[in-house]
Amino acid sequence: MSSLALIAATLVCAAAVATAIYRSSDRGTESVGVHGSAKPDQPVGSVDENIRQLEARLTREPNDPAGWRMLGWSYFETGDLIGSAGAYRRAAQIEPENAENWSSLGEALQTASTDVSAEAAAAFERALKLDRTDPRARYFTAVQKDLQGHHDAAIVDWIALLRDTPPDAPWEADLRRTIMQVAEKHHIDVSGQMPPMPQGEAVTAGIPGPTPEQLAAASSIPPEQQSEMVKGMVDRLANRLRQNPKDADGWMRLMRSRMVLGEVEAAREAHKSGLAAFEQDSAVRAKLDRAARELGIPPD
Numbered sequence: 489m490s491s492l493a494l495i496a497a498t499l500v501c502a503a504a505v506a507t508a509i510y511r512s513s514d515r516g517t518e519s520v521g522v523h524g525s526a527k528p529d530q531p532v533g534s535v536d537e538n539i540r541q542l543e544a545r546l547t548r549e550p551n552d553p554a555g556w557r558m559l560g561w562s563y564f565e566t567g568d569l570i571g572s573a574g575a576y577r578r579a580a581q582i583e584p585e586n587a588e589n590w591s592s593l594g595e596a597l598q599t600a601s602t603d604v605s606a607e608a609a610a611a612f613e614r615a616l617k618l619d620r621t622d623p624r625a626r627y628f629t630a631v632q633k634d635l636q637g638h639h640d641a642a643i644v645d646w647i648a649l650l651r652d653t654p655p656d657a658p659w660e661a662d663l664r665r666t667i668m669q670v671a672e673k674h675h676i677d678v679s680g681q682m683p684p685m686p687q688g689e690a691v692t693a694g695i696p697g698p699t700p701e702q703l704a705a706a707s708s709i710p711p712e713q714q715s716e717m718v719k720g721m722v723d724r725l726a727n728r729l730r731q732n733p734k735d736a737d738g739w740m741r742l743m744r745s746r747m748v749l750g751e752v753e754a755a756r757e758a759h760k761s762g763l764a765a766f767e768q769d770s771a772v773r774a775k776l777d778r779a780a781r782e783l784g785i786p787p788d
Contacts, residue, residue: 569600587619733765
């Protein structure tokens with residue numbers, strides 16, 4: 489498999505497992521995971537073209553739940569939350585026993601709403617009946633409690649999720665920030681309740697790898713389209729990080745992608761930008777430095 493296809497599949501995987509997507513500027517709380525909810529300012533022609541191709545394929549092969557999930561993610565990434573919900577809803581109809589379909593549907597619906605979405609709540613409930621460990625459904629169920637004013641209960645649920653979160657999972661840092669921000673805003677004492685930050689582990693191991701399904705999907709794209717797709721996805725990741733730089737895992741994904749592409753200087757710049765974004769957070773800066781060493785990014 490080509491390096492380009494591997495990067496594309498890895499970026500898709502990173503977005504697919506995102507759980508911490510909770511934006512609320514009017515409440516003074518913001519925690520954004522790898523799955524951005526804002527449409528990029530820059531054109532995303534290659535992504536749009538891939539969406540059109542996927543839409544055409546699903547017209548011919550309408551019973552492909554993996555294809556509908558991919559389309560749901562693609563719509564989400566371009567800011568079309570209603571389209572994303574529709575695609576995930578179709579995946580859930582075809583494959584109703586897959587918890588990911590339901591939690592992804594709920595995520596799209598809730599992200600599109602400023603209040604608690606009843607359909608999203610039902611989707612999260614369905615997901616948790618199928619898989620009580622589903623992190624996305626657990627996260628957003630707590631988000632809905634917070635939206636209803638049950639801040640203590642939401643924090644209890646988020647801390648429980650954090651305790652069950654694998655070390656350096658892609659949503660861990662955002663989940664921690666959400667807990668701390670909500671606790672601070674509502675004067676809730678969480679001292680002694682938060683599990684400690686993992687120490688001494690390979691930080692880049694926390695960046696998820698692609699599933700066989702995602703590898704196959706990326707490999708099926710012709711090499712020239714892979715190149716366009718990857719460039720668009722990496723550029724969009726870089727653009728999103730410029731807009732929302734408080735995403736340590738995003739900086740590590742960008743560093744890794746640049747190195748795989750052979751763009752050493754760009755990888756070094758991503759490392760420097762990530763350090764600047766966390767100037768006051770020595771723990772995150774140390775994590776970014778470890779990632780840079782593991783990826784072989786040469787020091788200045």
